Amino acid sequence: MxxxxxxxxxxxxxxxxxxxxxxxxxxxxxxxxxxxxxxxxxxxxxxxxxxxxxxxxxxxxxxxxxxxxxxxxxxxxxxxxxxxxxxxxxxxxxxxxxxxxxxxxxxxxxxxxxxxxxxxxxxxxxxxxxxxxxxxxxxxxxxxxxxxxxxxxxxxxxxxxxxxxxxxxxxxxxxxxxxxxxxxxxxxxxATKREHNGLAMSSRNQYLTPEMRNYATALYNALTTIKNGLGKGERNREILLSKGYEIIEEATKTVKEKNLGFELKLDYLSVADPTTLEELQEIEEGKGAIISGALFVGTTRIIDNLLFNCTL
Amino acid sequence: MxxxxxxxxxxxxxxxxxxxxxxxxxxxxxxxxxxxxxxxxxxxxxxxxxxxxxxxxxxxxxxxxxxxxxxxxxxxxxxxxxxxxxxxxxxxxxxxxxxxxxxxxxxxxxxxxxxxxxxxxxxxxxxxxxxxxxxxxxxxxxxxxxxxxxxxxxxxxxxxxxxxxxxxxxxxxxxxxxxxxxxxxxxxxxATKREHNGLAMSSRNQYLTPEMRNYATALYNALTTIKNGLGKGERNREILLSKGYEIIEEATKTVKEKNLGFELKLDYLSVADPTTLEELQEIEEGKGAIISGALFVGTTRIIDNLLFNCTL
Structure with missing residues (x-):
């Protein structure tokens, strides 16, 4: 109809x-x-x-x-x-x-x-x-x-x-x-639409095989971990980011060990001011942040972000 | 009323x-x-x-x-x-x-x-x-x-x-x-509006004394001479510009000799393509040109232009 x-x-x-x-x-x-x-x-x-x-x-x-x-x-x-x-x-x-x-x-x-x-x-x-x-x-x-x-x-x-x-x-x-x-x-x-596994929907996801899509979720998982850290009151940039890096490193290692025919390579993880987009060294109480990152999955570069106490 | x-x-x-x-x-x-x-x-x-x-x-x-x-x-x-x-x-x-x-x-x-x-x-x-x-x-x-x-x-x-x-x-x-x-x-x-002596009207003319305004017409006169040259069929850039430079030089010299308390100083004279604004080396038959220039009259910089066979 x-x-x-x-x-x-x-x-x-x-x-x-x-x-x-x-x-x-x-x-x-x-x-x-x-x-x-x-x-x-x-x-x-x-x-x-x-x-x-x-x-x-x-x-x-x-x-x-x-x-x-x-x-x-x-x-x-x-x-x-x-x-x-x-x-x-x-x-x-x-x-x-x-x-x-x-x-x-x-x-x-x-x-x-x-x-x-x-x-x-x-x-x-x-x-x-x-x-x-x-x-x-x-x-x-x-x-x-x-x-x-x-x-x-x-x-x-x-x-x-x-x-x-x-x-x-x-x-x-x-x-x-x-x-x-x-x-x-x-x-x-x-709002960002996501696959069931959390991967942010993107036209460039078409470049990814199902297996790549699976490991690509490392980016979303890293951002989520950082956001959870902020939610729990952690305000130190290095500590927050280190939890994110750990997740990416682990996924990178697994992909390598399993010899899947592609590599994961982190471009960046960022915790930035929502207005100036400058990196935040300390996240002040009551101030928001954009938690974002970019990850190469094979030759495809994917990006994602989560908002903490702010809007765009 | x-x-x-x-x-x-x-x-x-x-x-x-x-x-x-x-x-x-x-x-x-x-x-x-x-x-x-x-x-x-x-x-x-x-x-x-x-x-x-x-x-x-x-x-x-x-x-x-x-x-x-x-x-x-x-x-x-x-x-x-x-x-x-x-x-x-x-x-x-x-x-x-x-x-x-x-x-x-x-x-x-x-x-x-x-x-x-x-x-x-x-x-x-x-x-x-x-x-x-x-x-x-x-x-x-x-x-x-x-x-x-x-x-x-x-x-x-x-x-x-x-x-x-x-x-x-x-x-x-x-x-x-x-x-x-x-x-x-x-x-x-x-169209450019001009004083009776030919000087293009400009808000910056307020910086000029009546005597300065008088000698400032050298720019208009130089541009007019170049345009007349084009009108008479001259197509060589150097010959065209040289007539313009002569007029400015003469005015510059007079102002100096008369010790009028200011100087004339040419910034540029140009014969340029009306579309790309690039300097024309030879002015092709049937092609137009923007004839323009800038002149310092004391500390005031004035500009002017004439169009040959073109519109803006």
Whole structure:
């Protein structure tokens, strides 16, 4: 049985066609909710879409794999693209009004070579919270994210927008982008969806075999242990982190001993200030923290985070 | 005799009060024209405002001296602020609906120290056309301009915006900003207004004595000579520029000989591609050029430009 929205989900592939479709809701004074995605949708995305539909009568999802947030040696080419399955999933929600599917040349009229020296045109940086954590290994990542999100905001002109907590630093960057550039948009953060074993859902999980997914939970377990330590009143950074490192080390060792054909390699564990994203040396009583980390599972890099006494 | 608009010119000093005033015209589907200024208004600004009123039923002018486009050693503190006179001038036009007068702390919620290392928050750069010409001596100038204009666009949400040709590179940067970030805004460029002697009108002309203004025309004269050379078919860069340099040298020499208590010092003369803003070595037949320059008159730096077979 199909609802009206399922039947009438509007696929728009150009900026002018999107703008003209959008126009009617300005005249009707209907609020628009926007969920920007890179496709390869999973429960986490679908949850954001459902949340969006609870806030606004009109729901827009964009699917756009954004070259500007990939480094020259990253996985832009192999990033999973599953459009027909994505559309099927969105139709099944019965709450999406339009899916915006722009082309790279339309979003980046000045082109977008991956090498930064060759890049021309307009780029946005959120200084102070883009260089640490994910920004350490991916120095241009948040510049790419900020730039594409601003472009999409100006095309979609949403009243509300929805991002997933799994990308905690991205949430902080987009919140600052909206506030600093005065976009008339309210931001919402959706909870991280997890597999039954705790692994945070991510499009990149598709790169992992079932066995890899099993050992990948070491990251979630490490973060949980740190959060539990905080919950029990431990405030010393080194003690908190050491419990996390232990869990990762143990999993790394097991994978090695069992000779499973891949390696686990920790990128970082972090306990950071929720506002400045700077590492906390002592966690002051009553102050919150973002507990986050990144782990290589074979060649796939996964990230995850938990919040302690704070929101994003 | 005062018209309705003169009586009802709305002065709005906060972002929320501006937004709520703006809202009515979205509902009424009335187009809004926007002229962003740093105040200290002259004929050039007033001309843009008149142009704006010919395009849209609603005209908004902002007055905001933008710290982010001043270097640590530039004239932010002494930049002329003449608010009551500005408002008088705008009232006399009988076509301005609202003047937006935001505060620095509202436009820059993350603060805006002049030293770049201390800056936090969101900044916008238009790569490829911001580093040359004016960007050579003022490396962060267009970053400051791009950032504030994007902020103002998101607050004012205009349908049309108006910039003066005198700041030719700024026009190119804002045009790219609008196009690259997909602002739903149409840009218009107003002709440079000049004093009777040819000197381009500028708020910084207030720093000049009548005698300085007289010798400052050397820049306009140099640019005119280069343009005339192009008009007569000369296509060699060196020959074209040499005529311009001669005029500046002669004026410089006269000022020195007459011992007038100030100096003329050329910063640059340029013949550049209207799109890339790169210096042209040979000016191809049928191709346009921006002829521009900057001249120190005492400690005041003035700029000017003429267009040959092109628009901005």
């Amino acid at each position: 199909s609802s009206q929205k399922e039947q009438s989900i509007k696929i728009l592939e150009t900026i002018p066609s999107f703008r003209s479709w959008r126009q009617q809701f300005i005249k009707q004074d209907k609020q628009v909710a926007f969920v920007p995605t890179m496709g390869s949708l999973h429960e986490g995305h679908l949850n954001l879409v459902k949340q969006a539909s609870e806030h606004c009568p009109i729901v827009v999802v964009s699917i756009f794999v954004n070259p500007a947030q990939f480094g020259p040696n990253e996985d832009l080419d192999k990033y999973p693209r599953t459009l027909s399955h994505d559309l099927e999933l969105l139709r099944s929600l019965n709450c999406v009004d339009s899916v915006f599917l722009p082309k790279v040349k339309d979003i980046y009229p000045s082109g977008i070579p991956l090498e930064i020296e060759k890049q021309k045109g307009t780029f946005i940086e959120v200084k102070g919270i883009s260089h640490q954590l994910e920004g350490t290994t991916r120095p241009l990542f948040f510049r790419g994210v900020s730039t594409v999100v601003a472009k999409l905001f100006n095309i979609v002109q949403p009243n509300h927008t929805f991002f997933g907590q799994k990308d905690a630093q991205q949430c902080a960057v987009i919140r600052a982008l909206i506030s600093d550039l005065h976009f008339p948009i309210e931001m919402h953060v959706g | 005062s018209s309705q608009k003169e009586q009802s010119i709305k002065i709005l000093e906060t972002i929320p009060s501006f937004r709520s005033w703006r809202q009515q015209f979205i509902k009424q589907d009335k187009q809004v024209a926007f002229v962003p200024t740093m105040g200290s208004l002259h004929e050039g600004h007033l001309n843009l405002v008149k142009q704006a009123s010919e395009h849209c039923p609603i005209v908004v002018v902002s007055i905001f001296v933008n710290p982010a486009q001043f270097g640590p050693n530039e004239d932010l503190d002494k930049y002329p602020r003449t608010l009551s006179h500005d408002l008088e001038l705008l009232r006399s036009l009988n076509c301005v609906d609202s003047v937006f007068l935001p505060k620095v702390k509202d436009i820059y919620p993350s603060g805006i120290p002049l030293e770049i290392e201390k800056q936090k928050g969101t900044f916008i750069e238009v790569k490829g056309i911001s580093h040359q010409l004016e960007g050579t001596t003022r490396p962060l100038f267009f970053r400051g301009v791009s950032t504030v204009v994007a902020k103002l666009f998101n607050i004012v949400q205009p349908n049309h915006t108006f910039f003066g040709q005198k700041d030719a590179q700024q026009c190119a940067v804002i045009r790219a900003l609008i196009s690259d970030l997909h602002f739903p805004i149409e840009m218009h460029v107003g």
